[in-house]
Amino acid sequence: MSLLNVRGLTKLYDGVRAVAEVSLDIPQGEVRALIGPNGAGKTTLVGMIAGRITPDAGQVVLAGQDITRLPAHRRTRLGMAYTFQITSVFARLPVAENVALAARPHMPRADVPGAVQAALARVGLTDPSARAGDLSYGHQRLLEIAMGIVQAPRLLILDEPTQGLSEGEIDGFKALVCDLAAQTTILLIEHNMDVVMALADRVTVLNAGEVLMTGTPAEVRADPGVQSAYLGAP
Numbered sequence: 001m002s003l004l005n006v007r008g009l010t011k012l013y014d015g016v017r018a019v020a021e022v023s024l025d026i027p028q029g030e031v032r033a034l035i036g037p038n039g040a041g042k043t044t045l046v047g048m049i050a051g052r053i054t055p056d057a058g059q060v061v062l063a064g065q066d067i068t069r070l071p072a073h074r075r076t077r078l079g080m081a082y083t084f085q086i087t088s089v090f091a092r093l094p095v096a097e098n099v100a101l102a103a104r105p106h107m108p109r110a111d112v113p114g115a116v117q118a119a120l121a122r123v124g125l126t127d128p129s130a131r132a133g134d135l136s137y138g139h140q141r142l143l144e145i146a147m148g149i150v151q152a153p154r155l156l157i158l159d160e161p162t163q164g165l166s167e168g169e170i171d172g173f174k175a176l177v178c179d180l181a182a183q184t185t186i187l188l189i190e191h192n193m194d195v196v197m198a199l200a201d202r203v204t205v206l207n208a209g210e211v212l213m214t215g216t217p218a219e220v221r222a223d224p225g226v227q228s229a230y231l232g233a234p
């Protein structure tokens with residue numbers, strides 16, 4: 001069964017179609033990568049899926065339920081978690097408290113500390129009392145992932161999670177996603193093609209707001225249209 005079904009999603013900015021009639025079908029358990037050049041509409045698309053951006057047309061269906069008109073917090077309650085390209089941690093709060101805030105709506109209070117500890121261990125953040133704002137950009141992204149996974153989501157959306165991570169941290173991230181993929185469907189926006197090739201079951205390529213193709217990593221890499229639109233680009 002498909003967990004996420006997107007039909008004809010469209011967003012106009014000043015009359016220009018940032019996302020133009022995009023349809024996607026993501027089966028339960030899949031790791032789907034979303035790639036495309038800068039400005040292709042990736043963040044706008046997942047913003048509409050998550051309920052942060054109101055579409056001009058189209059539908060978002062999660063596990064058979066039409067959620068197009070639900071606000072973001074209601075979608076979170078239905079099992080959608082996401083991290084965004086612009087980090088949105090609470091900079092003045094400790095790392096652990098950031099994760100606890102994300103956890104509390106999803107579990108009994110007594111379960112929160114254990115869940116926080118487990119989520120931080122999973123992403124490899126070792127200092128729960130550090131101020132979130134003092135972490136490096138890459139570690140703030142990992143903190144956001146911890147805030148996502150502590151919710152035990154059905155669908156986890158990650159917008160360029162490896163940006164700002166070192167090579168070693170990217171290896172850790174790959175292992176984390178492989179581990180998470182056993183429990184969660186993942187939609188991953190990612191510019192690092194090594195990460196895409198290593199993790200994705202299938203890849204959707206967006207270009208100028210439209211789906212250019214969806215295929216396996218090997219199919220996408222071999223496609224001449226994708227190469228000229230994206231992979232050949234600097």
Ligand SMILES: Nc1ncnc2c1ncn2[C@@H]1O[C@H](COP(=O)(O)OP(=O)(O)OP(=O)(O)O)[C@@H](O)[C@H]1O
Pocket residue numbers: 013014018036037038039040041042043044045085
């Ligand atoms: N709030 C906004 N107001 C006006 N135009 C916007 C807004 N947000 C995005 N756009 C435009 O919509 C298009 C798609 O942008 P979007 O950020 O979704 O692309 P992206 O694929 O995520 O790019 P990147 O790889 O750089 O993150 C771009 O042309 C962008 O300039």
Ligand SMILES: [Mg+2]
Pocket residue numbers: 042043044085
């Ligand atoms: Mg983006």
